[in-house]
Amino acid sequence: MPQHSKLTSQIAILGAGDVGATIAYSLIMNPVAGEILLVDPKEEVRDAQVQDLSDATFHGDTSTRVRSGTHKEAGQCDIVVIAAGAKQKKGESRTDLIGRNKSILESAIGDMKPFRQDTILVLVANPVDVLTYFAQQYSGLPKAQVIGSGTFLDSARLRGILASKAEVAAGSIDAYVLGEHGETQFVAWSLASIGGVPLLQALPPGVKLDKEAVAEETRNKASIIIENKGATNYGIGGVAASICKSILTDQRNVRPVSHYQKGLDVCLSIPAVLGRRGIVRTVDVPLSDEEKGLLGKSAKALRDVIDA
Numbered sequence: 001m002p003q004h005s006k007l008t009s010q011i012a013i014l015g016a017g018d019v020g021a022t023i024a025y026s027l028i029m030n031p032v033a034g035e036i037l038l039v040d041p042k043e044e045v046r047d048a049q050v051q052d053l054s055d056a057t058f059h060g061d062t063s064t065r066v067r068s069g070t071h072k073e074a075g076q077c078d079i080v081v082i083a084a085g086a087k088q089k090k091g092e093s094r095t096d097l098i099g100r101n102k103s104i105l106e107s108a109i110g111d112m113k114p115f116r117q118d119t120i121l122v123l124v125a126n127p128v129d130v131l132t133y134f135a136q137q138y139s140g141l142p143k144a145q146v147i148g149s150g151t152f153l154d155s156a157r158l159r160g161i162l163a164s165k166a167e168v169a170a171g172s173i174d175a176y177v178l179g180e181h182g183e184t185q186f187v188a189w190s191l192a193s194i195g196g197v198p199l200l201q202a203l204p205p206g207v208k209l210d211k212e213a214v215a216e217e218t219r220n221k222a223s224i225i226i227e228n229k230g231a232t233n234y235g236i237g238g239v240a241a242s243i244c245k246s247i248l249t250d251q252r253n254v255r256p257v258s259h260y261q262k263g264l265d266v267c268l269s270i271p272a273v274l275g276r277r278g279i280v281r282t283v284d285v286p287l288s289d290e291e292k293g294l295l296g297k298s299a300k301a302l303r304d305v306i307d308a
């Protein structure tokens, strides 16, 4: 991104809590939009976040401005990031939030309508896969324009864990967590590689990998952070800002994000190409038979939550 060209896109963030504010901060530090609108019915909190975030726009590299906005204005933005809703308390699962967050989503989408034709919705609130599915129904936007952050965050966690074991930079590891952003997620070990070499062959001599333990550490990372600090916000801040950049600059990055799967009739994460129209296409990844079974289990678990 040229540093002094004028950025004109607008990103609205619904929910000015821990996650919404951190996404805004990430977008200020890595500017891709001219304006960020924070939208939240708690007006004092929203305005205080805007004032605090504005203090971070002093540095020379950003031309991004932050202001308070309304739901109606959000519906006319290039991207709406939906971080509105309840978060897990200690011991709660993401799916425990469905009742509260589905109602918030329905009313927020009603308040934003009518959407600009090319608006992209990026769901972050949990349970993110199920809310992505309902956002597609409520918004009436083309399904490719309604995306969830999905297992992009879990995949970043996995790469971090593998990076320390393999002693290479996380960015040089190609490994995905797929399926649900939740309990039924799984690591697609058959696709994992370092520098194009299958992961297990690319480990330093003498290093052994306990796949079960790594998958469990990845899956449990959020609940351990929540238990100790009450929320996760930095990881998702970076992930959501990266998704916004891929969309606005039509980057065509391949990311494991939640999107509609026709054959399964749910939204879940499989690597997809991201561009200005949202999901450009799903990458047809050659999963092993065992992994195909795990993907089916994830889809079934998500369908059960939708039907309930």
Ligand SMILES: NC(=O)C1=CN([C@@H]2O[C@H](COP(=O)(O)OP(=O)(O)OC[C@H]3O[C@@H](n4cnc5c(N)ncnc54)[C@H](O)[C@@H]3O)[C@@H](O)[C@H]2O)C=CC1
Pocket (backbone or CB within 6 Å): 014, 015, 016, 017, 018, 019, 020, 039, 040, 041, 042, 045, 083, 084, 085, 086, 087, 088, 097, 101, 104, 107, 108, 123, 124, 125, 126, 127, 128, 149, 150, 153, 181, 231, 232, 233, 236
């Ligand atoms: N997908 C992911 O990987 C992650 C998802 N999350 C999820 O993000 C969500 C937000 O988490 P936090 O920011 O920590 O919660 P928070 O409680 O700090 O903030 C949520 C905000 O949403 C606002 N809100 C409620 N109804 C709204 C509406 N109709 N329009 C606009 N705003 C509205 C609330 O007033 C509140 O300020 C939770 O559901 C959490 O589980 C959190 C981290 C990672």
Ligand SMILES: CC(=O)C(=O)O
Pocket (backbone or CB within 6 Å): 094, 126, 153, 222, 232, 236
């Ligand atoms: C809260 C949540 O979904 C996460 O940090 O993964």
